[in-house]
Amino acid sequence: MDNVLDDSLKAALERQRSAFQAEPFPSAAIRRDRIDRLRRLVKEQADAFCDAVAADFGNRSRHETTLLEIAPLLAELRHARSHLARWMRPRRRGSSLEFLQLSNWVQYQPLGVVGIMVPWNYPILLALGPLVDVLAAGNRAMIKPSELLPKTSALLAEVVPNYFSPAEVTVVQGGVEVAQAFSGLPFDHLIFTGSTAVGKRVMAAAAQHLTPLTLELGGKSPCVIAPDYPIDAAARDIAFGKMMNAGQTCIAPDYVLVPREKVQQLTEALTARIRSLYPAGAQAGDYSSIIAERFQVRLENAVEEARSRGAKIVTCEIDLSGGGFRFPPTLVIDPPDDCLLMQDEIFGPVLPIVPYDDIAQAVDLINRKDRPLALYLFTHDNTLEKRLLAGTISGNVTINGTLLHIVQTDLPFGGVGPSGQGAYHGFDGFVRFSHARGIAKVRLFNPTIFATPPFGTMAKWLARFMTR
Ligand code: NAD
Numbered sequence: 256m257d258n259v260l261d262d263s264l265k266a267a268l269e270r271q272r273s274a275f276q277a278e279p280f281p282s283a284a285i286r287r288d289r290i291d292r293l294r295r296l297v298k299e300q301a302d303a304f305c306d307a308v309a310a311d312f313g314n315r316s317r318h319e320t321t322l323l324e325i326a327p328l329l330a331e332l333r334h335a336r337s338h339l340a341r342w343m344r345p346r347r348r349g350s351s352l353e354f355l356q357l358s359n360w361v362q363y364q365p366l367g368v369v370g371i372m373v374p375w376n377y378p379i380l381l382a383l384g385p386l387v388d389v390l391a392a393g394n395r396a397m398i399k400p401s402e403l404l405p406k407t408s409a410l411l412a413e414v415v416p417n418y419f420s421p422a423e424v425t426v427v428q429g430g431v432e433v434a435q436a437f438s439g440l441p442f443d444h445l446i447f448t449g450s451t452a453v454g455k456r457v458m459a460a461a462a463q464h465l466t467p468l469t470l471e472l473g474g475k476s477p478c479v480i481a482p483d484y485p486i487d488a489a490a491r492d493i494a495f496g497k498m499m500n501a502g503q504t505c506i507a508p509d510y511v512l513v514p515r516e517k518v519q520q521l522t523e524a525l526t527a528r529i530r531s532l533y534p535a536g537a538q539a540g541d542y543s544s545i546i547a548e549r550f551q552v553r554l555e556n557a558v559e560e561a562r563s564r565g566a567k568i569v570t571c572e573i574d575l576s577g578g579g580f581r582f583p584p585t586l587v588i589d590p591p592d593d594c595l596l597m598q599d600e601i602f603g604p605v606l607p608i609v610p611y612d613d614i615a616q617a618v619d620l621i622n623r624k625d626r627p628l629a630l631y632l633f634t635h636d637n638t639l640e641k642r643l644l645a646g647t648i649s650g651n652v653t654i655n656g657t658l659l660h661i662v663q664t665d666l667p668f669g670g671v672g673p674s675g676q677g678a679y680h681g682f683d684g685f686v687r688f689s690h691a692r693g694i695a696k697v698r699l700f701n702p703t704i705f706a707t708p709p710f711g712t713m714a715k716w717l718a719r720f721m722t723r
Contacts, residue, residue, distance in 0.1 A: 260429075260436055267425055268440050271368045271395040274422035280365060281393045283340045289390040289423065290339070294332045296418040297383060301325045303410055304379050311375075311404040313544035313579015314537070319500055324380040327662045331384055334664035334681055335391040342391070342685045348693070353721055356699045363689035365393030366467075367443030372434065372457065374449040375401035375546055376503045376602075381448045381471075382411060386424065388684025394444075395423055399437045402430040403546060435460065442466050444688060448505075449473075450600075451625075451673050469677035469687060472670055473600045475509040476627045478657070479617050479643060480521070481634035482514045488655075489633040490524035493606070496631070496657025498532055498584065501543040502604040503550075506629040508657055509601050512617040515610035522569055522586055522608060529571040529584045536574025537581055544579025545603060551580040554603040557595040558585055561607075566590035592620070614639065618646045626650075628674035631657050650674050 278285075297304075304325065305317040348359040369389045373382040382398050389396045398415075400408035412426040419425075427437060438445065438457040441464040447457045448471040461468050480489045496508045513521050533542050545551045562568050567588040575581040584604045590596050596607050611617040621627070630649035634640050640654060650670035651660040661668055669678030679687045705713045 257432070257436075260433060264427065264433075264436055264440055267397060267421065267427065268368055268442070270422050271397065271425070274420075275365070275367050275395055283343055286339055286343075286391055286393055287336055289419070290332055290336045290387065292418045293383065293386060293390065294329065294336075296414060297325060297328050297332070297379075300410070300414050303414070304407070307407040307410045308378060308404070311378075311406050312546060314540060314577055315500070315543045316541045318541065319543060320379070323499060323504075324377055328380055328383055328387070330662065330664050331387045331680065335387050335685070338682065339391055339685075342682055345694075350695075353717070354695075354702060356697070356702070358696050358698055360694050360696075362692045362694055363392070363686065364692050366688060366690055367394060369394045369396050369688055370437060370440060370442040370445040370466075371396055371398045372438065372445070372447040372449065373398065373400045374505075375403040376500060376505065378404050378407045378411075385446050385448075385679060385684070388679050388681075389446075389688045390424075392685050392688035394688055396425075397437070397440075397442075398424065398426045399434055400426065400428065402434070439463060440466075444469070446471065446677075446679070454675075469679065470670070470675045471505070471677075471679075472628070472673065472675040473505050473602070474625055474628045474670065474674035475597075475600055476506055476629035476631065476649070477621050478508045478511045478631040479614075479621075479633065480511065480513045480517070481614065481632070481636060481639050481643075482517075483636050483639070484633040484655075486513075486517055486520045487524050490521060490528050492633075492655070492657050493631070494525055494528040494532065497606050498529060498542075498604060499658070501545060501582065502606075503543070503546065503602055504658070506651070506658055506661055507602075508606065508631055509627070510597065510607040510609055512609050512611050512620065515612055518588060518608055518610050522588060525586055525606070525608075526569060526571050530573060533573045536576065538574065538577040540577070542573065542575075542577075542581065544577075545582050546580075548580055550603065551582055554582050554601075554605055557599070557601070558587065558605055561587050561590040561594045561596050564591050564594055566594070566596075566607075614643070618643065621647050625673040626671045628670045629653065629658075629660065648672075650678075 305320045308320050309315045345360040345362045350357045350359050371385050408428050412428050415426050438460040444467045446469040451472045454470045454472045493508050569586040571584040587607045590607050626648050628650040630652045632654045653659045664681045667678035667683035668680040669675050705717050
């Protein structure tokens with residue numbers, strides 16, 4: 256490891272840490288001011304962000320960047336600003352009978368300096384979204400954007416100092432070597448958003464200092480269409496969730512479980528729906544590019560493997576000319592469960608359609624795989640909904656839609672097990688980046704006076720009462 260790099264990262268962390276020590280519990284007014292500055296940054300730089308992301312992707316629709324990155328970010332900022340004072344208030348907690356004259360409460364205390372590691376797929380939302388909660392909780396932050404988006408990362412590094420001092424928020428640019436050094440810094444908390452494979456390395460690096468971690472990872476997020484649900488309506492919502500950012504979305508529907516007799520109907524409905532999203536083809540700019548050639552090749556190989564092993568491939572023909580790497584929207588009908596497409600997160604516009612004969616079989620298939628980041632259920636049957644919710648575990652769920660849970664500012668967002676640990680957004684994010692300090696205060700007298708030697712009648716009575 257380059258010592259110069261190591262020293263400059265440590266110096267940046269030290270600068271933030273000493274500024275934090277000088278102000279370890281910023282007031283609501285200070286936090287609101289930081290949130291307001293972040294809001295100004297997002298609003299004033301939104302156009303520049305759209306341009307930079309589009310240039311790094313080859314093509315990424317401005318509408319996608321605005322609707323899926325800028326808008327949710329502004330919603331989180333509004334929500335945090337208006338609830339901040341209430342979130343910061345100490346929470347009263349009860350005390351048991353023998354300790355009735357104590358008062359107990361929880362104080363949410365800032366942690367210090369939080370590291371934020373960002374993937375390439377939603378580079379603005381996933382850099383600045385965690386920052387909303389980090390700042391609301393009274394912390395400072397160092398952000399490491401993805402090396403796969405040089406223009407966006409450079410823009411972030413250029414504009415952040417116009418709104419924040421380096422002791423408040425700083426952006427660290429660089430490649431994998433910098434990311435590795437960054438993940439090994441002794442932060443007070445580190446939030447990593449990225450792949451499960453790199454998440455393991457980040458966890459190992461953080462373990463050196465026992466740095467507390469939030470891991471926002473990936474996985475295979477299933478859709479289950481129940482027998483009662485209209486196929487056209489499900490196809491509309493699945494096409495939306497899958498095609499945004501050309502499937503390069505952590506919570507994109509990864510595969511669809513559908514009653515066997517409805518496979519053909521779903522295939523036709525999805526093909527028609529997806530084609531209708533891009534009537535003028537990719538050059539109209541609405542169809543995002545694949546970020547790098549190696550990801551395009553990975554998708555091609557995975558589809559070819561499924562084809563060679565008997566899956567039927569249906570390509571939604573759209574004109575793919577235009578900038579960047581493009582992959583055609585592709586449906587893969589009934590692939591074998593041990594093929595690449597059914598084992599690894601797909602992260603592209605390829606959608607396996609998997610038939611099931613009864614719902615228990617669908618639940619079993621989901622449960623045999625790693626716990627997913629998101630689960631999508633399509634049903635109007637409340638009993639079935641309860642059964643599916645009780646029978647599966649996932650980070651989040653949207654029922655009768657896709658992606659929607661991520662933009663609900665009052666819901667925790669995160670994975671479970673291999674899809675991540677620790678959730679953020681709104682109050683849950685504030686709590687995640689705070690230390691919940693339990694405080695017990697003796698008011699009138701300290702009950703331990705009855706429990707000290709020499710133990711007499713009172714101590715015996717107390718012992719009997721306390722071991723009741
Ligand atoms: P990635 O894991 O390749 O990279 C993420 C970050 O890790 C980047 O900043 C990179 O610089 C850094 N990095 C790379 N190698 C490293 C190493 N050896 N040590 C330390 N850091 C390293 O992920 P990606 O390709 O940028 O993003 C796609 C993945 O992210 C998908 O799996 C997707 O599901 C997941 N994701 C999850 C969420 C979520 O909220 N759960 C959101 C978006 C993306």
